[in-house]
Amino acid sequence: MNEKTINEQYAYIRSLLEEKRLKEALMQLESLLWQCPDWDLRNRMEQLQTSYKYMLEYMRQGANDPERWNVYRKLVADTWEIADRSRLLMLDNASSRYYHEVRRTPRSEDLSAYTLKKLLHMLESFNDDLAVSGLLSDEKMDDVLKRHEDTLKFMFLQTWTNSSWTPEEEEDAQSMLISELLPVNDLCLFISAVTLSLMECFDLRKVMWLLDAYRHPDVNASQRALVGVIFIFHIYRNRLSLYPDLIKRVEFMDEISSFQEDVARIYHQMLLCQETEKIDKKMREEIIPEMLKNVSSMRNMRFGFEENEEENDDKNPDWADAFEQSGLGDKLREMNELQLEGADVYMSTFAALKSYPFFREVQNWFYPFSKQQSDVIKQLKQEGNEKNTLLDLILQSGFFSNSDKYSLFFTIRQLPKAQQDMMLSQLGEQQVAELSEKSNAETMKKFNERPGTVSNQYLHDLYRFFKLSVRRHEFRDIFKEKLDLHHIPALNNVLYNEYILFPIADFYLKKERWNEAIEVYEEMETIGALKGRGAEYYQKLGYALQKNKKYAEAIDAYLKADTLKPDNIWNNRHLAICYRLNRNYQAALSYYKKVEEATPESTNVIFHIGSCLAELGQYEEAANYFFKLDFIESNCIKAWRGIGWCSFISRKYEQAMKYYEKIIGQKPLAIDYMNAGHVAWAMGDIQKAAALYGKSITANGNRERFLEMFRKDEEALLKQGIQEEDIPLMLDLL
Structure with missing residues (x-):
């Protein structure tokens, strides 16, 4: 069997187990195991079949077994585990992935002697x-x-x-947690290895160990373990309920006061990681080009040919205006806010710096940046452990992830010493002094040791691994998936409450992820959490629905908000918009009129009132609104367009033609040429009408589009006295 066939057969078994179709799953597993070289797994599977057969027979006989469900759950869990193991064993012979390459490579007797306990002793020394x-x-x-x-x-x-720990290996792993001599960076790497192992194959012992690791006193180890737990819970969400001891264990984690806060924060940080591609695109396409453009434009704002020292400091106040007018100020503020929020704003910077040989080894993506890493320690020794080196400043930063620090280190190391010194000098003496000052160093240290900083850096490391590693295609990229962690059974009690989910919903709304925002807001409404929250949350739900083009549902949400907070201008305006887009022009008009009372000079409201009146056939009143708009806003083409159409329908042809000619003199659309043609035809000027229709065809790009538009107006033409028999003749003139 090839890799694809093995995975497909395993996926089918998994789907059967998820649907609680155990008998069929066992039959499929039996078929799979015929190809598997491990007879122990086959024996275990046969024992499961026998146990399940007896269980079903007892049920047929009407035996009352209070443990039936627990036994069934255990049978499903064991079947799943056998399927996991058999899949891996078969892939070891079929897959070219590095994971299976390592597994199938035989180890020498010397290496086989290196148990986890022995490795621990070596690392401790x-x-x-x-x-x-x-x-x-x-x-x-x-x-x-x-x-x-x-x-x-x-x-x-x-x-x-x-793939699965023995009780002895689990005990050795526990020894790593309690060791006082094991460097914490080594423990962190071990935690990542356990996490990646679980991503390949579920192992209850490893999951329990990660939960133990979360209790480790070192924040780097504990946060890394919790991120691992959340990843694994996400991947195996459909089978966690098969392990009641695990569910109870998570419930007992409430004893740790920070557990809920940590899980909620990591949830938010994982969602932020999913925004990285958008941020990366914005950096590449907007921020950096804008900065480069502004460098040259601002350079030209000085006056004079020669500058003395006094002039050097004479900054032009117009620069600030130019900076703001360019829009760059807003973009940089947005980036700064994202960084403070914990978003990954450095991905675009470091993506190209992951080609060093260091990153070809999988484990190096997960090792915390350390002065004791061989390349780093050699460089420090060359510099004589000078203080305030550029490297020291990198080490102190809490904004760079560990792998980015390695990237930056390897990049700087390639530069000549003179250039390194120049880079450092560009920071400015004051900045270096500030960073070196003891109080600031302490502040930086505290920032770096915050759980939020640690978990965020680790998530950024994971994100880079899944996106940039040469072996990225061999791993499941969780960041591509829907991360609805509050639906995971083991995390229900932790995350499923309004104080955590409302910020998540607001996050989705802010990031314009409408479907996810709607889902969470509606869940909150289902459990009654919106009732005590006021109109704001119904408005947010309505807005997300509106953006998702679900106008009828948006109207329902806005009406609920209106009940809680009547006559809110914003709410009324959006009710008007949704009614209009849902083609209920009468209702839209009533809400636009309410908005007009509060903002009588709003050009947008005036225009839409006119549009609704026109749709309702009230052309005279509609024209008055369009005239008002034309008075308030000079050269308002959309006002002219409204006046032109209302005048045409009202048989004021000279007035209609006057406004259509004004439009044609500015920025006409295909529909403007066509409507002007209608007016000319109604006025009896066939030649002019044909010429205008011809221009409309040209503007449309093809005749079919023009005809589609024209057919919609045939009824209006007939009402203006155009003979039905003349319409095909006119079209043939074109």
């Missing part, structure tokens, strides 16, 4: 070994660093490709 080697020679230190990184790689690959 690293700091002492490094300190001693540093006193001896650079060569010794290099050996220690290489051995450490080789050990980390082996530990990562072994953990990642181990």
Whole structure:
């Protein structure tokens, strides 16, 4: 069997289990296992079949078994696990993915002896070994660093490709959590390896271990573990209910006061990560080109040919105006707000800096930036551990993710020392002094150790791995998926409340993700959470529905808001818009009139009142509104267009032609030429009408579009006295 066939058969078994069709799933699994080399799995499957057969027989006989559901749940869980294992074993022989390449590569006897316990002892001795080697020679230190990184790689690959822990391995993993000598960065890498392993294959022991790791006193380890838990819960949401002990365990996590806050924050940060492509596009297409454009335009705003020192500081106040007028100010403020919110604004900057050999190794994407990484420590030694180096400033930053820090480090390292010094000098002495000042350094340290900073950086690292790694196509990219974490059974009690979901809904609304916003607002309405929240949330629901072109539903939401907060101008205006777009012009008119009372000079409202009146056949009154609009707003083509049509229908042909000619002299559309042709025809000027119709055909691009427009106006032409028999003749004139 090839990789595609194996995955398809597994997917079918999984779908049967999700639908609780256990008997069929077992039959399909039996078929799959005929191709699997592991006879232990086959024996386990046969035992499951026998157990289920007896269970069904007892049920047929009417036996009352209070444990029936628990037994059934266990049978489903075990069947799923056997399917997982058999799939992996078969893919080991069929897949070219690196994961399976590592699994099928035989290990020597020496390497097989390296259990997790032995690896832990080796990692625990690293700091002492490094300190001693540093006193001896650079060569010794290099050996220690290489051995450490080789050990980390082996530990990562072994953990990642181990589909299920034995009780002994679980115990060894627990030892890593309680070790006081294990460097926390090494523990963080192990946590990532466990997470990636779970993404390949579910293992209850590993999930429980991640929940234990969340209790670790180091914030880097605990937040990384919680991100892993949330990822795994998202992936296996449909089978979590099969493990009641796991559900209970999550419920007990409420004992940790920060648990709910941490989960809610990571939920929000994951949603923010999904906005990265939009931000990246905005940076590339708007911000950076605008900055480059403004550099040259602002440079030309100085006067004089030579500048003395005094003139150098004589900044032109017009620059600020130019900066704001360009729109760049707003864009940069938006980027700044996004960064403060935790959005990933550096993706476009660092995407091109992930081609260094360092990033070819999977584990390096997950190792925290460290001064003890071999390349970094060598560079620091070359610089003599000087303070205030550019590298130190990078290390202090809480805005860059770990992999971005490595990218920046490798990029800077390639520069000559003189250029590095120049980059540092461009920061300015004051900025360097501020960063170096003890109080600011402490503030930076506290910022870096905040749970929110740590989880956000780690999510950015994961995002880069799934988007930029050379092996990205071999991994499931969670950031492409719908992240409705509040629907995950294990997180229901944590996330399914209005205080968490309302900000999520507002986030979707702000980011113009209308479907998701609607879904969450409607869920809140279903559980009655909107009632005590006032009109604002019904307005938001209505707005999302309106943007999604669900006008009737939007009207219902706006009407509920109107009940709670009558005669709100914004609400009335949007009711008017939705009624108009839903072609209920009478209702739209009534709400536009209410808005007009509050904002009598609003050109938009005046225009739409005129439009609604025209649609209702009240052309004289409609024309008055269009005249008012023309008076308020000079050269208002849409007012002229309204006056022209109303005048035509009212048989005021000279007036109609006057306004259509004004439009044609400005920026005419195809419909303007056609309507002017109607007027000319009604006035008896066949030649002019034909010429105008011809221009409409040209503006339309083809005759068919023109005919489609023309057919809609035939009734209006007949009412103006045009003979029905003349219409095909006129069309043949064109």
